Amino acid sequence: MARTVRTHRKTLNTALAWGIGLMMFFPILWTMLTSFKTEAQAISDPPVWFFFDWTLENYRVVQERSNYSRFLWNSIIIAGGSTVLGMIIAIPAAWSMAFVPSNRTKDILLWMLSTKMLPAVGVLYPIYLIFIQLGLLDTRIGLTIVLMLINLPIMVWMLYTYFKEIPGEILEAARMDGAGLREEILYVLTPMAIPGIASTVLLNIILAWNEAFWTLNLTAARAAPLTAFIASYSSPEGLFYAKLSAASTMAIAPILILGWFSQKQLVRGLTFGAVK
Amino acid sequence: MSTKASRSAARLMLAPAVILLLGWMLVPLTLTLIFSFQRYLPLRGGFQGWVGFENYVRFVTSSAFWPSVQATVIIVGGVLLITVTLGILLAILLDQPMWGQGIVRILVIAPFFVMPTVSGLVWKNMFMDPNNGLLSHLWRFFGADPVIWLSDASMLSIILIVSWQWLPFATLILLTAIQSLDSEQLEAAEMDGAPVLSRFWHIILPHLSRAVTIVILIQTIFLLAIFAEIFVTTQGSFGTRTLTYLIFQRVLESQNVGLGSAGGIYAVILANIFALFLMRIVGKNLDR
Amino acid sequence: MGQIVLEQVTKSFGDVTVIPPLDLTIEDGEFTVFVGPSGCGKSTLLRLIAGLEDVTSGEIRIDGKECSTIPPAKRGLAMVFQSYALYPHMTVRKNIAFPLRMAGLDRAEQDRRVVQAAAVLNLTDYLDRRPGQLSGGQRQRVAIGRAIVREPAAFLFDEPLSNLDAALRVGMRLEISELHNRLKTTMIYVTHDQVEAMTMADKIVVLRAGHIEQVGSPLQLYRAPRNLFVAGFIGSPKMNLIEGPEAARHNATTIGIRPEHIAISATEGRWSGTVGVSEHLGSDTFFHVQDTGLGESVTVRADGEVSFRHGDRIFLTPRDDMIHRFDAKGLRIA
Ligand SMILES: Nc1ncnc2c1ncn2[C@@H]1O[C@H](COP(=O)(O)OP(=O)(O)OP(=O)(O)O)[C@@H](O)[C@H]1O
Ligand SMILES: [Mg+2]
Numbered sequence: 001m002a003r004t005v006r007t008h009r010k011t012l013n014t015a016l017a018w019g020i021g022l023m024m025f026f027p028i029l030w031t032m033l034t035s036f037k038t039e040a041q042a043i044s045d046p047p048v049w050f051f052f053d054w055t056l057e058n059y060r061v062v063q064e065r066s067n068y069s070r071f072l073w074n075s076i077i078i079a080g081g082s083t084v085l086g087m088i089i090a091i092p093a094a095w096s097m098a099f100v101p102s103n104r105t106k107d108i109l110l111w112m113l114s115t116k117m118l119p120a121v122g123v124l125y126p127i128y129l130i131f132i133q134l135g136l137l138d139t140r141i142g143l144t145i146v147l148m149l150i151n152l153p154i155m156v157w158m159l160y161t162y163f164k165e166i167p168g169e170i171l172e173a174a175r176m177d178g179a180g181l182r183e184e185i186l187y188v189l190t191p192m193a194i195p196g197i198a199s200t201v202l203l204n205i206i207l208a209w210n211e212a213f214w215t216l217n218l219t220a221a222r223a224a225p226l227t228a229f230i231a232s233y234s235s236p237e238g239l240f241y242a243k244l245s246a247a248s249t250m251a252i253a254p255i256l257i258l259g260w261f262s263q264k265q266l267v268r269g270l271t272f273g274a275v276k
Numbered sequence: 277m278s279t280k281a282s283r284s285a286a287r288l289m290l291a292p293a294v295i296l297l298l299g300w301m302l303v304p305l306t307l308t309l310i311f312s313f314q315r316y317l318p319l320r321g322g323f324q325g326w327v328g329f330e331n332y333v334r335f336v337t338s339s340a341f342w343p344s345v346q347a348t349v350i351i352v353g354g355v356l357l358i359t360v361t362l363g364i365l366l367a368i369l370l371d372q373p374m375w376g377q378g379i380v381r382i383l384v385i386a387p388f389f390v391m392p393t394v395s396g397l398v399w400k401n402m403f404m405d406p407n408n409g410l411l412s413h414l415w416r417f418f419g420a421d422p423v424i425w426l427s428d429a430s431m432l433s434i435i436l437i438v439s440w441q442w443l444p445f446a447t448l449i450l451l452t453a454i455q456s457l458d459s460e461q462l463e464a465a466e467m468d469g470a471p472v473l474s475r476f477w478h479i480i481l482p483h484l485s486r487a488v489t490i491v492i493l494i495q496t497i498f499l500l501a502i503f504a505e506i507f508v509t510t511q512g513s514f515g516t517r518t519l520t521y522l523i524f525q526r527v528l529e530s531q532n533v534g535l536g537s538a539g540g541i542y543a544v545i546l547a548n549i550f551a552l553f554l555m556r557i558v559g560k561n562l563d564r
Numbered sequence: 565m566g567q568i569v570l571e572q573v574t575k576s577f578g579d580v581t582v583i584p585p586l587d588l589t590i591e592d593g594e595f596t597v598f599v600g601p602s603g604c605g606k607s608t609l610l611r612l613i614a615g616l617e618d619v620t621s622g623e624i625r626i627d628g629k630e631c632s633t634i635p636p637a638k639r640g641l642a643m644v645f646q647s648y649a650l651y652p653h654m655t656v657r658k659n660i661a662f663p664l665r666m667a668g669l670d671r672a673e674q675d676r677r678v679v680q681a682a683a684v685l686n687l688t689d690y691l692d693r694r695p696g697q698l699s700g701g702q703r704q705r706v707a708i709g710r711a712i713v714r715e716p717a718a719f720l721f722d723e724p725l726s727n728l729d730a731a732l733r734v735g736m737r738l739e740i741s742e743l744h745n746r747l748k749t750t751m752i753y754v755t756h757d758q759v760e761a762m763t764m765a766d767k768i769v770v771l772r773a774g775h776i777e778q779v780g781s782p783l784q785l786y787r788a789p790r791n792l793f794v795a796g797f798i799g800s801p802k803m804n805l806i807e808g809p810e811a812a813r814h815n816a817t818t819i820g821i822r823p824e825h826i827a828i829s830a831t832e833g834r835w836s837g838t839v840g841v842s843e844h845l846g847s848d849t850f851f852h853v854q855d856t857g858l859g860e861s862v863t864v865r866a867d868g869e870v871s872f873r874h875g876d877r878i879f880l881t882p883r884d885d886m887i888h889r890f891d892a893k894g895l896r897i898a
Contacts, residue, residue, distance in 0.1 A: 014374040020366065021383035027440070028386055030410065031398050043408035045416065089296065092289030100286035106562050108294065110555045115301045117551035119501050121523045122540035123304035125311065125533050130304070149300045156293055172616050173649035177710065178637040178666035181285050187662075191653040210391040212504035217528065227504065230393040234400075234508040241402055248394045259389035260382050267452045270494065272558050275449050275487050279618045281635055 028252070035059070035245035042241035058246035066229065068247065075225035075251075077140050078215070079208035082147035083201055086155045089148075091197070094159035095185060099168050109160065113272055116153040120213045131218055138220045146218065147208045154207070155200055158269045162196025163189070199265030202258055209255050226251040305544070311537035319531045331538035335526075338535075344522040347431070347515060352499045354435040355442060356492055362439075363446030363491065364484065368476075370447070371454045381451075388444035392504035399437045400426060400509045430514035437505055442498075446491050453487035454480065486557070493554040497547055519543055566627065566717035566750030567592045568613060573622035573632075575608055575774075582608050583774040585622065590718075590752060590767070592627075595744050597761045598754045599797065600771035606754040609771070610720050613752065615639050626717060637666070642711035643720040646727065648703045650695035650710075656682075657691040660709045667714070681709045684743075701732045708743070718750035725760065733757075737764060758800045762786070770794050792894035795820045801850055801865075803888070806858045816889035816897055823850060823865040825886035830872070833879025837862065839872045853880060 022029075034042050036054045062068050097105045127146070128137070136142030166189065174188040190197065212227040219228050230251055233244045259266075267275055312331050315324040335341060370381060387395065403409045404425035412422030425433040457480065465475050501520055506512055512521045523543060527536030568590040575583040582605045590596045598606045611617045613624060615636035624632045631639055642663075651659050657678055664674045682688045685705040695703055704724060711719055721740070725733045741764050744751055755761055761768050762782045770777040770785065770793070778790040782798075789795035795803050803820040811819045827833065828851070837856035842849055847868045854861045864880060872878055889897040 010373050010375070013369065013372040014376065017369050017372075017374050017380045018376065020369070021380040024440070024443070025383040025386050027395070027398055027403065028390065030402065031394075034402065045408075045413045047410060047413055089292045093293035096286035096290040100282050102283070102286075106559065108290070109562065110559050112293070112297055113555060113558060114548070114551050115297050117497050117547050117554070118301060118305070119520065119540070119543040119547045121501065121503070121520045121527075122544040122547075123308055124524065124540070125527045125537060126304035126307035128528070129307070149296060152293060152297060167647060167649065169645045169647050169649040170651060172636075173643070173645060173710075174651070174662070175616065175636045176614060176641070176643045177663035177714070179662075180637070181282075183666060188651055192651070194653075206389060210389070212392040212507075213501070216393075216504060216507060217524075227391050227393045230391065230397060231504070231508050233397050241408065244397060244401060248398055252390050252394055255389045255391070256386055259385070263381070263385055263448060264452075266388075267449050270445065271449060271490050275452055275490060279615065279635070280633075 028256070031245045032249050033245075034242055035249045037242050037245075039240070039242045042245070058242045059250070062243050062247045062250070066232075066247075068229070068250065071224060071226050071229035072250070074140060074219075074223055075209060075227075078143050078147060078223075078225050079205045081140070081144040082151065082208045083204045085144065086148040086152050086204060087197070087201060090152060090155035090159055090200075091185070091190070093156050094163050095189060097156075098160050098163035098166075099171055109157065112153040112156055116150070120150070124217060127214075128217070137218060138223045140223045143215060143218055143223055143225070146214050147211055150211070150214070151204050151207050154269055154272075155204055157272045158200040158203065158265070159193070159196060161268060162193055162200070165196075166192055199262055200269065202262040203265055203269040206255055206259055206262065308537045308540050308544075311533050312541050314534045316534040316537075317532055327534065331534045332541075335535055335538045335542065340517065340522055343515065344517050344519050348500065348518040348520070350431055351435055351438065351502070351516075351518060352496060354431070355438045355499055356495060358435065358439040359443045359446040359495065360488060360491060362443055363450050364481075364488070366443070366447045367450035367454050368480065370451050385444040385448055387440050388442070388448075390441065392441070392502075393508050395437060395441055396505045396508040399433070399440070404433055426510055427514045430510055430516045434505065434509065434516050437509070438499065438502060441505075442495055445495065449491050450484060450487055453484055457483045490554070490557060493550055493557070496550045497554070500543070500547055500550075519546075567625075568718060568750065568752070569623075569625040569628075570613070571623045571625070573612060573624060574620045575605075575612055575617065576620045581774070583612070586774065586776060588769065588776060588779070590750060592750055593748045595741075595751045595753065595764060595766045597765035597768050598752065598771060599756060599758075599761045599768060600777075601797075602756065604771045605774040606756075606771055607722055608774075610643075610722055610752060610754050614641055614643050614720055616643075640714075640717040641720055642714050642716035642718075643722070644704075644707045644711050644724045646723040648695070648707040648727075650703060650706055652695050655692050655694055656687060656698070656706050656709075659695065659706055660687075660713055663710060663714045677713045678709075681713045684712070685709050685739075700728050701736060704728065704736055705739075708740070712743070712747070716749065718752065721751065721753040723754055723756070725755070725757070733760075740764065758798070762798070768798070770797060788896065789820075789888065790896050792818060792820075792890050795888055795890070795896075801863050804860075804862045806862075808859060810858055811889075814887060814889050817892045818890040818894070820888040820890065821882045821886060823863040825883045826862070826864045827881045827883070828864050828866045828870065829879045829881070830876075831879065833881040835862070835880040835882075836877060837880065839874055839876045839878055842872065842874070844868070851878070853878065856880070 035058055037048065037052050038055060038057070041048050041052045097109060131137040131142055171184055171188060174184045179188065210227065215225050215227045216231055230247060233240065233247065313326055313328060315327045316322065317324065366384065370377065370384070401409065403411050406412050406422045406424040411425065415422045423429055461479060465479055470478070502518070503520055503524065506516055506518065506521050510516045512525060519539070520543065523536050523539040526532050526539055570586060570588040572585045572587060573583060574581065574585050598609060600606055608617065612619050615634060619632045623630050626639060651662065654662065660678045660681055661674045664677060682691055685708060687702065687705055687709060690698060690702060695706065698706065725736050728736060737760055753764060765782050767779060768782055768785050769779050772793055778785060778794045785794060785798045789798060792805065796805065799822055801823050803822045805818055805820050807818050811817060835856050835858060837853040840852040840854045840861055842851045845868070849866050849868055849870055851864045851866060851872065852861045853864055856862050862880065891897050
């Protein structure tokens with residue numbers, strides 16, 4: 001008796017959850033489907049679902065007309081660069097706070113968090129001005145630095161919570177074994193923290209890839225990443241749904257895949273370790 | 277674990293992060309503060325003297341201010357209401373035994389990874405377009421007149437788009453919190469004969485309260501700053517000009533830097549109020 | 565080589581002084597055990613010697629060289645931690661070779677020494693495993709292996725056996741003693757296990773709140789504890805401490821008599837009382853005798869065969885030559 005009730009409930013749950021899941025995913029699915037349609041099919045009423053002439057034409061056009069790969073490359077450089085740069089700065093900082101805590105450590109951590117809360121719009125013009133002065137406007141390096149800075153608090157925090165879980169005695173053992181600071185971090189801490197470091201890198205790439213305030217405001221033609229590229233579709237001419245879909249699909253696909261790998265870490269990273 | 281040598285090494289290694297963030301915070305913020313007391317129009321003569329608090333007064337007395345506050349409150353409030361309520365329900369649902377749980381979770385979380393410009397444009401064109409959008413097809417299918425979403429129901433549209441993006445975040449965090457709930461506690465309650473609803477009220481909800489608070493605070497901070505979703509859809513028209521967007525327009529579009537900077541300072545203060553609460557919670561967590 | 569001298573060493577954490585000025589000399593080749601109640605500063609002292617903590621003041625000399633500012637790696641000491649502190653991402657081989665790698669030895673020499681150490685410690689079959697795949701005892705041996713390959717001037721052990729079960733503890737205890745006999749290297753060993761201290765040490769240092777209460781060989785401490793604290797701390801079960809008229813009879817404020825130095829009889833003796841709890845260990849039996857009129861209950865050791873029941877009336881006679889006398893300050897009266 002109880003078994004069947006349980007199976008019933010499980011079936012019900014499954015149906016409900018799948019229904020909601022598909023609804024949430026539907027806009028993405030629809031975008032992906034549309035990207036393979038012709039422009040006419042893309043707007044047809046009633047809509048065509050799966051049975052249409054699948055075509056890669058849109059992808060070709062997007063690449064040819066707007067040189068999609070340049071934006072992609074910018075996104076990769078900016079997201080990847082800001083992540084690497086950030087990690088180089090964040091790992092030592094997290095090491096310090098996790099393993100040589102002082103009575104100021106907590107305050108520093110919280111202060112770092114507060115910088116993350118600084119509304120971008122509040123410092124838009126000064127940054128804009130500084131960028132012009134330094135010739136950084138519309139450069140990849142400029143954007144890389146800004147994205148590194150806005151995500152640095154999250155990186156430090158995430159690494160800190162992971163490092164905290166590593167017993168300090170192991171690092172002390174390394175010190176006794178003759179490891180200098182560099183060796184201690186390189187050969188002992190980093191390999192042990194690989195899972196934590198990997199998730200931090202992953203989350204940071206996602207955040208940098210999707211960042212859409214600075215990337216829109218500090219770039220024009222040269223350094224614009226995919227966020228800005230997609231935004232250029234907001235003033236379209238003619239039929240463009242299929243092409244928008246193709247461009248969107250290409251812009252979100254890599255990050256969707258990375259994102260699925262990082263669900264768990266996402267929680268820890270975005271809540272600053274407050275929910276684990 | 278601390279010798280003088282390791283302490284000074286630690287300071288040295290912490291320094292770059294602290295200096296960079298300090299610079300990142302202080303330099304622009306100071307400039308904003310300075311600009312906010314100036315009449316400063318880069319395209320129309322540049323610096324035109326110090327004006328004291330005039331910009332602050334003008335910013336709040338301008339006809340655009342209160343509508344933008346209203347828009348901000350409605351959008352943030354609406355999104356919070358939707359994401360938290362649905363997030364709790366969805367998290368509880370996803371916590372139940374079912375087939376294909378992993379896949380469902382992936383489906384639900386996916387929108388969070390969609391870049392804001394994409395979700396803005398996809399919703400605007402492919403769903404909310406009054407002629408060719410999927411929703412207009414749906415309305416026509418039922419014989420109704422299609423809604424002109426982004427102008428006639430602009431607020432609702434923006435709330436919908438942003439909620440779609442943030443519901444996964446709320447769900448994921450609440451789900452994680454639920455999963456940390458001791459199942460023995462629930463079983464004990466079940467043994468005590470507590471019905472489903474009262475178990476929800478007396479055990480699950482209290483357990484979730486901390487996570488809910490965190491979700492609300494973090495989302496508020498991010499939602500106050502939403503930009504791209506409006507930038508690619510309504511551009512702030514039809515009553516969707518939030519505080520953030522208003523400041524952006526003052527600073528970059530009309531290049532009234534003094535006025536925009538005063539607005540920026542308001543935004544910083546507002547965000548800090550929420551940040552302070554968040555930091556209290558996170559800080560308490562650090563002590564454990 | 566490995567003489568370690570501490571001179572006027574102090575350590576404070578902020579306002580809290582954990583080690584007040586302390587002098588101690590550990591001779592080359594000596595097996596020294598630090599004992600004392602939890603929180604008395606044993607680990608702190610060891611970490612000061614290791615260089616993992618700075619001394620607040622004072623000097624630490626290793627082989628005559630003042631090294632209180634030298635980093636741990638350069639002091640030529642090896643440490644075995646309570647948690648073993650093995651590198652979880654390295655195989656046993658790599659773990660043991662790590663100090664050699666840090667010292668910049670070539671691969672062949674590293675290998676040679678690792679294999680040699682593994683043979684000594686019976687780890688040869690496990691060289692390619694990760695620490696996670698080893699038992700507690702094996703992990704402990706890897707930690708020791710990592711320490712011995714460096715051929716350090718001295719070994720520091722911080723409660724190395726406290727995570728092992730009783731049987732393994734006895735085995736490892738013997739192995740470490742054996743190791744010391746073979747290497748003849750200075751060893752400093754922290755424990756709060758009585759038996760470890762008594763059986764392994766050449767010299768025991770009894771600490772209380774950072775103070776050295778007494779230094780001496782296990783038998784010296786057993787036979788002539790300098791004060792009440794040491795008297796109560798060394799020996800198991802604890803020495804019976806008796807105050808009042810009985811002590812006054814011996815011209816002392818307190819007298820102490822160990823359970824093993826009291827004769828027990830069913831018929832006659834100096835003191836009498838009723839049997840409370842008895843603990844049968846097989847070889848020995850310990851009786852806790854109550855209502856003796858001497859204050860607290862008196863613990864007595866008897867042969868394993870001796871059997872009294874709860875509530876039986878028995879008679880006790882202490883061996884007069886084994887009575888320890890202490891004055892009002894708790895110091896031993898010669
Ligand atoms: N980093 C530190 N900061 C502040 N106080 C400390 C620190 N390390 C140790 N102490 C204090 O110093 C005292 C001695 O600690 P220590 O670890 O040396 O004790 P122990 O004798 O090894 O104890 P146990 O037998 O429990 O290991 C304790 O009171 C402890 O609280
Ligand atoms: Mg200790």
